[in-house]
Amino acid sequence: MLTPPGVAGSRSLEDGAAGDPASSGAAPRRVIQGRSPWLLAFERFRRDRFALVALGVIVLIVCAAIFAPLIAAGTGHGVNTQYSTAGLTATGLPRPPSAVFPLGTDDLGRTLLVRVAYGARVSLMVGVLATLLTVTIGAALGLVAGYFGRAVDTLIARAVDVMLSIPFLLFAIALASVVSVTPLHLGPLTLGQGVPIVVLVIGIFSWATVARVVRGQVIAIRNREYIEAARAMGASSWRIIVVDVLPNVLPTIIVYATLLIPVSIVAEAALSYLGVGVPPPTADWGAMIAEAQSYYQQAWWFLAFPSIALLLTTLAFNVVGDGVRDAIDPRATGFRP
């Protein structure tokens, strides 16, 4: 068979001609490995230097979060241990960075380095969990609305409109305040102030945009002939959604998710900054920035390091997100959540 000229995979005829006798079963044949869209995307991503550097930063931050106890052990200071004499000046102000306190101390004489490291845990956890929740709700509703259309679509589209018209911060503050006073009982789960409620609030408020984007894509895909082909062979709607539609919207979902992580991290920091996020004494960047506000003229490090950590994290996720988008859809023209 001749290789068609100009076809993307024509190279793989030579590249991938490695024999695969083990899996070919009864009829031993060479197997030519096709180059999947994912593989091609990965190869494009690998050439994106900015994204690779940002990915390195993310890896460092993740390591800091995972090994926060080791960092604490290295300094010999606990997260919540207050060094009221060694950690505070005579006038009760935070101590500047030194050999004992590498990034200085906070207003209660706690070691800033350890607290910044532990703060990464909250940020990353909320960022990832809230994004997962957002994307799951948004993608599921978007798929159903886009594929089935009609009344289901109208219902979900209106729900999206309603969600997008509610001011996020106002509602989030109200909900979080209410919950912090009277915890919410959901079956065996009790939701008080803390990470779960923050995740829930962010998820509830972010799915609408994802649903809208996914719905639009599904509507475009629904009329493709390969969907008709699947229907003609008798595949059920659910099978078509999972097997044929989802893989085609997955790239969009993944790009959206990577770009939603920094948004969620900032949202969590904002809630904690306003005092309705993660309750003290949990180390949290947003809460630390809020506390540092009163001290920044005397203790710049108290404000600087949590802020830098937050900035670096969101920046790195954004750059990686852009890189993923460019890799997955090279023709995309910079859409953002």
Next chain:
Amino acid sequence: MTAPTAADEPTPPLLRLEDVVKHYPVRAASRLGRGRRELVHAVDGVTLSVSRGETVGLVGETGCGKSTLARLAMRLLDVTEGRVVFDGVDLTRLSARRLRPYRRRMQMIFQDPYGSLNPRRRVGSIIAEPFAVHGVVARSERRRAVQELMELVGLNPEHYNRFPAEFSGGQRQRIGVARALALRPELLVCDEPVSALDVSIQAQIVNLLSRLQAEFGLSYLFIAHDLSVVRHLCDRIAVMYLGQVVEIGPVGELDVEPRHPYTQALLSAVPVVDPDEGARHRRIVLSGDVPSPIDPPSGCRFRTRCPNARALCAVETPRLEVRPGSGPRHHAACHFPLEPAEPLGAPRRQPPADLREGGPC
């Protein structure tokens, strides 16, 4: 009526469309103005049958309702009125579950070799999808079955793991054919399977389809807007105009002695290879555009563009029936059919020399 008489055909047709109608509602004016509800008459009362082993060609301009008719036959769309009868069973009212066994027996080949294959699935998985949907071939056997199918349609079975983007248009169309054949259907509905392909590759696909027909005793409903392809492959040809069949008849009759002026115009558009004949060739160019299917003309729908239209044509819709001078299976819907002997610049029917089975593209 188009139904062949009992003497013609002892067995009932495999597929029979009875007075099939498909109307789409559209809103005419703006949303605010609470627009009038109007109907697009995509298919308006088509009766057509396909017997076992027969190939029926369906030709007509873009937008005449051919593809809609194909989708109605496959029940990818629901009819507004009429019945779709497959092997004696009315499919139009069957639930999705009851329909599934019939899905196995009729399959479709699509026009767009790029749009009809999921770009994110490997070819092996695309061709094996019918097995998975119907749970027929054991998982361990599927790969071998897929490779047999690939060989059958002239693809390299080693390309099992490739993605659609790694194939040319002709190869992709072969993938579509392999997928359609996987369940060993009795009827294949081909919706312009070659119009998106290069001419040289068209011939290969047409020959592949005709070889498969001989091998598996397939019946085809073959849609095209190009009469020359249809003449090569089909037993009978139906000509559609604005949602209706205006003429239907066997190859050798309809295309040699068309009775409907529209068919004549279509035939005159077929290019003539022989220069001597080309000099005698009379090209009929129809004036005007196809009228809107939202508000089709009264009486005969073709009258607005017909050179022979008279007063009667606006009043009475001509029936699709045998016209004096035609064979018993040749029906035309025209009040003033062309004379069979009327000289026509149409080419003779000849097997085109360039339609020869080539290697896989």
